[in-house]
Structure formats: structure tokens, C-alpha cells
Amino acid sequence: MTNPITYELLNLAQRAGAQAADYIRQSRYGHDLEIQTKSSPTDMVTKVDKETEIIIKETLLGARPHDGFIGEESDEITSSEITWVVDPIDGTTNFVYGFPVFAVSIAARDGLGHTLVGLVIDVYHDDYFYATLDGGSFLNNRSIAVSNTNSLSQALISTGFSYDKTTRISQAKTVARLIGEVRDIRRAGAASLDLCYLAAARTDGYYEVGLWPWDYEAGTLIVREAGGVVSSLTSDQPSQELTIAGNPNIYKELRELLLVG
Ligand code: IPD
Numbered sequence: 001m002t003n004p005i006t007y008e009l010l011n012l013a014q015r016a017g018a019q020a021a022d023y024i025r026q027s028r029y030g031h032d033l034e035i036q037t038k039s040s041p042t043d044m045v046t047k048v049d050k051e052t053e054i055i056i057k058e059t060l061l062g063a064r065p066h067d068g069f070i071g072e073e074s075d076e077i078t079s080s081e082i083t084w085v086v087d088p089i090d091g092t093t094n095f096v097y098g099f100p101v102f103a104v105s106i107a108a109r110d111g112l113g114h115t116l117v118g119l120v121i122d123v124y125h126d127d128y129f130y131a132t133l134d135g136g137s138f139l140n141n142r143s144i145a146v147s148n149t150n151s152l153s154q155a156l157i158s159t160g161f162s163y164d165k166t167t168r169i170s171q172a173k174t175v176a177r178l179i180g181e182v183r184d185i186r187r188a189g190a191a192s193l194d195l196c197y198l199a200a201a202r203t204d205g206y207y208e209v210g211l212w213p214w215d216y217e218a219g220t221l222i223v224r225e226a227g228g229v230v231s232s233l234t235s236d237q238p239s240q241e242l243t244i245a246g247n248p249n250i251y252k253e254l255r256e257l258l259l260v261g
């Protein structure tokens, strides 16, 4: 059962997310995106990333001024109670190219660090993936569940690559090791949607090195509430070290394969 406060947080996230998604759609076409680079020459940020984060922050903190905020494009605001974790555009490279896989990701966690709400909006398709703690996962009001594929050799696995060249080279070696052991590999370009696609049985598993909480927090709740498993290598929480996710049947096999190297 989802409690009334959690519903209130979900409604607020959906309001902020809808405004953000509308703004991103309007900005995509015919406007100068003012592209800059961040951690490496391949890591882009546009003025739309920054402006979208402001829109989300103003809506969330306008309604709940004492909440904390962790966003990819701004300084952290701490709080001992609810904290919002936001990626204004997950999949910026796709957004810049018009490759139709980019998302707004918004999560709310409580003072103990439990994620209460996760919302990921697939902006191009206007699809809303969301979950509340113990309340299940949904895609546009329809309940979703992970696949029941039960062998890694039959599993469709998604992954992503870092913006850092050295990390990428090592990630390519992992892919080379996995490709002969699975049905196929996908690299869609937005970690939050990789997790949602797993939750909706569009893939069977996912892993990636180097993610941040704004990439995985909302998607992790959506996978778990859809019956899937998400962890790192050394704990039951995803982390920068590694995020591994899967339906419960193939998760262990995937984790064991990733442990090897
Ligand atoms: C990136 C995307 C990508 C993943 C990168 C992320 P951004 O986020 O989620 O799929 O492979 O690790 O940094 O930069 O587009 O918000």
C-alpha cells in the first residue's frame, strides 16, 4: 500500500516531469542548443539540460521548500527529510542528435535513504514509467513486470559506455567477453531508460560502470517494483563501481560473469 505522502510526492514529480518534458520537446527543434563539454570532449551539456533542471527544481522546491535536491547540473541542497534526485536530460548525446532515446528522471528519497518514488519520462514517446515503494511499477497507468527469460544465453542485455576513454576501452573488453554468452547486447544511450526497459520486459538484464545516483535512482525503484534485482558487485545497492540489474532468473548468472573481470 502506498501512503498518502508518497502519492503526493509522485503527483508532484509527475507535474515537474511533464513541464520538463514539454520544455525539452519544444527546445529540440530549431533552436541553438549552446553545446559545451564537461568531463571529456565526448561529454556534452546543452543549455536545455541546465534550463530543464531549473524548471524541475523550481516546481519541486516551490511546492516543498524544505526538501533537499541533488541534480546533475547544480549544487546539492541537503535535507534530513525528503531529497529529490534529478537528471534533467538523461541521454544528452541522443537529445543533441535527435536519436529518440532520452529521458527526464526524478526520484524522491526519505531521510533514511529509501527511495519512495521513481519517475522516468521517455520524452520522445511521452511514456511515463513510474513506481512507488511497495506500490508496484507502471508504464502509463499499466502495471509492468520484468521478463521471465531464465537463461543468460537467451537474455537480451543492455549496457552503456563511460565518457572516459580508458574506462570505455575496458568496457569494450567486457562486452567482448559477454557477447558470446548472451542473446545480444543493446546500447540505447540513457541509463534511466535502460532500467525502465528491463522493468517492462523489453530487455532481460543491464549493467554499467560509472553511473551517478541521478542516472539510476528512479530506474532502480522501477525495476525492483517490477520484480527485478538491482545491485553493485559488492553490495545490494547500485553504485558508481557497477550497476547490475536483471530479472531474478538471469541476474545471478550475469553478476557471476561480470565478477570474473
Ligand atoms: C549518460 C547516459 C548514458 C550512460 C552514461 C550517462 P547523460 O547520462 O545515461 O546512457 O552510458 O554513463 O552518463 O550524460 O546523458 O545524462
Ligand code: CA
Pocket: 087, 089, 090, 091, 191, 214, 215
Ligand atoms: Ca545521465
Ligand code: CA
Pocket: 049, 072, 087, 088, 089, 090, 091, 092
Ligand atoms: Ca544528464
